[in-house]
Amino acid sequence: MVVQRIEVEDSAGLSWLGSAWLTRLRARTTTYSIVTATIVLFMGVLFVFEHFEDDITVFEYWLSAALLAASLLVAVQVFWMGLRFPAWVGILVILAHALVSVYYIGFSDERQNTIASLQQLPIMAMYCAWFYGARFARVTVAIIVGAVCLAILLGPFGQPGGMLGPINVLGLALFAWLCLEMGLFVRHRMMLQINTDSLTGALNRRGFFEQAAREIRRAQRSTHPLAIAVLDLDHFKSLNDGEGHAAGDDVLKSLVAQWISLSRPHDMLGRMGGDEFVMLLPETTATDATRLLQRMRDLAIHPWSWGVAEFASGETIDDAVRRADEAMYEQKRNR
Known part of the structure; x- marks a missing residue:
């Protein structure tokens, strides 16, 4: 399966921010690397709040500490040194988020982390759609959404009287898939603009x-x-x-x-x-x-x-x- 991603030199990317710092950063790295590092850093910062919970386990403590350290290292590599990520790094980020989400939703009783994982799922679907081909994105998101929905139904939050029910599972799956298709549509439109001659409609x-x-x-x-x-x-x-x-x-x-x-x-x-x-x-x-x-x-x-x-x-x-x-x-x- 061929994985495709949009490079910053070939797209509008993050140019709408318009800052001098971002302009210099874009000259050294790619939009793909910047967005990937931002997502990793955001996920790492969220794990800081784990250490303020009273019922945190030893496993969760060291897991959150390791993920926070890794996210800070990634951010420094990209934002300070201008590292360019290969495509497989984003795939690891997607899989890591899926595994963490399945763990919190299906094997823990922490409502805050469960809600955060569910909120991040549509974002990961759009990320996968934007930087990877349609076939890869659809297959990957379908597997992840299926695993998360199964974790909800079998985990403590999907049991009778739990926080989530079948309607919530259906809504989550539909919304994540909608975000995926929106990302694919915008990506397709942008690639058409990049690759098409504006006067004649032929390829440039x-x-x-x-x-x-x-x-x-x-x-x-x-x-x-x-x-x-x-x-x-x-x-x-x-x-x-x-x-x-x-x-x-x-x-x-x-x-x-x-x-x-x-x-x-x-x-x-x-x-x-x-x-x-x-x-x-x-x-x-x-x-x-x-x-x-x-x-x-x-x-x-x-x-x-x-x-x-x-x-x-x-x-x-x-x-x-x-x-x-x-x-x-x-x-x-x-x-």
Whole structure:
């Protein structure tokens, strides 16, 4: 299972805070690391209150002390030294919170800690949704929510006359799942904004190369053909100079809409800049790609040229794009 996270350099992240300190911190670490450290520190500080309870056990005393020390160490590493966490650290935080929650809810009689654990569960669901892929987040949150709900029903707080009942369990599960789906929706919308060209709706350079890298790896594993095409509008500068940039923008938007409608669902279209575009065609040879592009060119609302290259074994995307670019300019010269 592939775990994905959003880095601070690639997202708006915490920039809304706007402080000079945060700006310097963001230059050294990531939004993922900052949020993870904040959650760990918050959980550690909550354990301070354990030491003021009269009925605290020896196990709970040393557990809370160890977690507090660990959270302070994590905070120093991130906020002071700018440490960048790998993805597995967040997974450990999620699992640690789940285990602590199950312990307090199912095996203790401390109401305060139980309520705190239940309140934190939706936050952890949103954290998992925001920084990890949808499949991983849904499976993980489903397991954790199921374990917590089972702990409630079997523990002292779910017994007849206890603090929690079946309605509370159902409400907790639904609210945690709602927070998960909200986090996934916002993450998806943000990734679309990051990876999409605002004018045409095609993938921007960053989005195209990210998706293309995954498709190239898949093609290399399966040994299926993979073609890439460079598309470039003809006489686009003359159009801008003669009719204005607004007319040029309209042509770009109309052409991209036409390309997308005429291409196949699994083809990828990206805008590299100006009037230059790149199309990735999975499971397609150079010959088949040429036929497809010729049909698209025959229906074009504005003339454009293209060049096609089929990926060779071990070839990088930059090499393939360069060969397709050379083929495109050769076509322009022949015309």
